[in-house]
Amino acid sequence: MTTSETGTDRRQRLKALREAALHRPVAASQVSRGFNGRWTRRHWAHASLFATLGVLVAAIVPGFGPTSNVPAPAHAQRSSLALALPPLPLSRLKGHSGDSWQIVRVERGQTLGAVFEDMDLPASTMHQILEAVPGDKSVLTRLKPGTELAFDLPVSGELRTFRYDRDDSHRVELAIAGDKVTEKVTVRPTETRTVVISGKVGKSLFRSARKLGLSGNNINTLTDDIFKYDIDFNEDVGADDRFSVVVEQTWREGELLRTGPVLAATFTTGGKLHTGFRFERDGKAEYFTGDGRPLKKSFIRMPIPYARLTSNFGTRKHPVLGRTRMHKGVDYAARTGTPIMAAGDARVVSAGWQGGYGNAVVLDHGRGYSTLYGHMSRIGKIRPGQRIAQGTVIGYVGSTGMSTGPHLHYEFRVNGVHRNPLSITMPPPEPLSGNALAQFRAQTSVALARIQKVENIIYADASEPSPAARKPAKTAKTKA
Known part of the structure; x- marks a missing residue:
């Protein structure tokens, strides 16, 4: 400092030195020794980071929240308030019906x-x-x-x-x-309507027919009584095949009470039309083709369904006697107790023990045809002279008489002569004739006209479907 420096100059120089000291960067070692009171940009960044971490810890970790030290509130007092219920109606109070x-x-x-x-x-x-x-x-x-x-x-x-x-x-x-x-x-008045129910098989005949209003019995009639001899419902039927059924329905106050038996039916499969019409002959309901021939065959080939053929008709060595002799029937192996059905409508000739046949039944089917069923374990609820229908259970498979195991011995006779039941041409059923045929034609013509009317509306032409018929799942139910 020179002697010529005045007091004013000294004060300005000191002020400049102080300002320079305040703006000089502070090293880390100097921060550790104390904060000089001035916040830099780095200080603010660090402070913001620590504040954010603190808030997150308080929100996530139990006990760090602001309410952790707050004592639990005391239970609030509760009070009950009586509310007025709506009054019971007068009819309820007096107990009106x-x-x-x-x-x-x-x-x-x-x-x-x-x-x-x-x-x-x-x-x-x-x-x-x-x-x-x-x-x-x-x-x-x-x-x-x-x-x-x-x-x-x-x-x-x-x-x-x-x-x-x-x-x-x-x-x-x-x-x-x-x-x-x-x-x-x-x-409560009822109304009976004759209706035509028509539709396609789709994925399931049973499901489609039930959806349209046919009962389970109606569907069983189609598959088991009318068309079972001409259509294999397991193999022959496709989704586009169609059916039409005429039935009577009983209604009351808008509610369907029941559906009557099938009066007429058609089934088209593989481009072929099958028909069946219900008609009572001699007081018994049967189904016939359009020209009056019964749909039910005179005889069924196998008295035991799905049985295994073990011995054919013809000469063979007898398994018990040990010598060659004529086998006058065929044998079907089955478990003991398997039901045996009558091959056709018949009159019971005999039912009981018959020598080497053991428990046996003989049936007379008329027109010179008869059948024998042998080796039964027991005979069904039939008696000689009784008339029975085709399919009636006449006994049960066994091994009585000259038999080496449970099976059915089945014989078919024509005018007393044994014939091979597997190869003989079965006689056709008796067709309608005379007055019965005239009544049948008058009755079925009305039903067939109703079916044709409905199918013409739905399908227009079986060989060339109209645009409406090409639509999927086309079905109808009309009042005839």
Whole structure:
């Protein structure tokens, strides 16, 4: 410092040195020795990072939150408030009928007593009802699955009114007041409609037919009674094959009660049309072709379905006697107890023990045809002179008589001469003739016209489908 420096100059120089010291960078070693009070950009970045980490730790780790040190609040006091309920209707208070009906549909195997027990009603009430309607006792004690029963049960729990259907057209209501039972019968008109149900087989004949309204019995009639001799429903039927069925349906108040038997049916498979018509001959319902020939064959080839042929017709060495002799029938091996069916409609000639045949049955089918069934373990519920239908179980497979194992020995005779049942041309069934044929033609012409009308609407032409018929899953049900 020179002597010529004034006081003013000295003060300005000191101020400059102080400003330079404040803006000089601070080394890490100097920070450790103390913070000089001025925040740099790095300080702010570090502070922000530590603040963010602190918030995350407080939110994630239990006990670090701001409420961890707050004492738990005391239980709040509760109070009850009475609310006014809406008043019961007047009919409920006075117990008027019709305000508390409970509908029950009878399940398979369920009895009237079981229904009353489920409804928590005493058996004495049930007996009181049965005594009041003795004419309907069989209706109530032989309940069919699906039968509808209705109970009018007021708040008191005592049965006030019981309701059931006497038949399709009459509904009965029994009002119970103490020991007195008052009966009221309501007539419910029914309507019977003859309809044509038509559709395609699709993925499943059963499913498609059920969806259109055919009953399970109707479908079984198609497959087991009408077309089973001409169509193999396991191999021959395709999704585009179609069927039409004429049935009678009984309706009541918009509800389908039941579907009657098949009156007529057509089935088209592989481009070939098959027809069947129901007609009663001698009081028995059968199915016939359009020209009056029965669809059911006179004889079935195998009295035991799916049995294994073990011995043919002809000369052979007898397995028991050990010598060569004529085998006058064919043998089918099957387990003991397998049912044996009558090959055709017949009259029972004999049923009992018959020498080497053991337990045997002989059937007379008329026109000189007869059959014999031998070696049965036991005979069915038949007796000599009885008339039986084709397919009736006449006995069960066994090994009685001269037999080395359980099987059926089956013989086919024509005018007393043994014939090979596997190769003989079976006689055709008797066709309709005379007045029966005239009645059949008059009856079937109406049904066939109804089917043709429906199929013309749906399919237009079987060989050249119209655009409407080409649409998938085309089905119809019309009132004929």
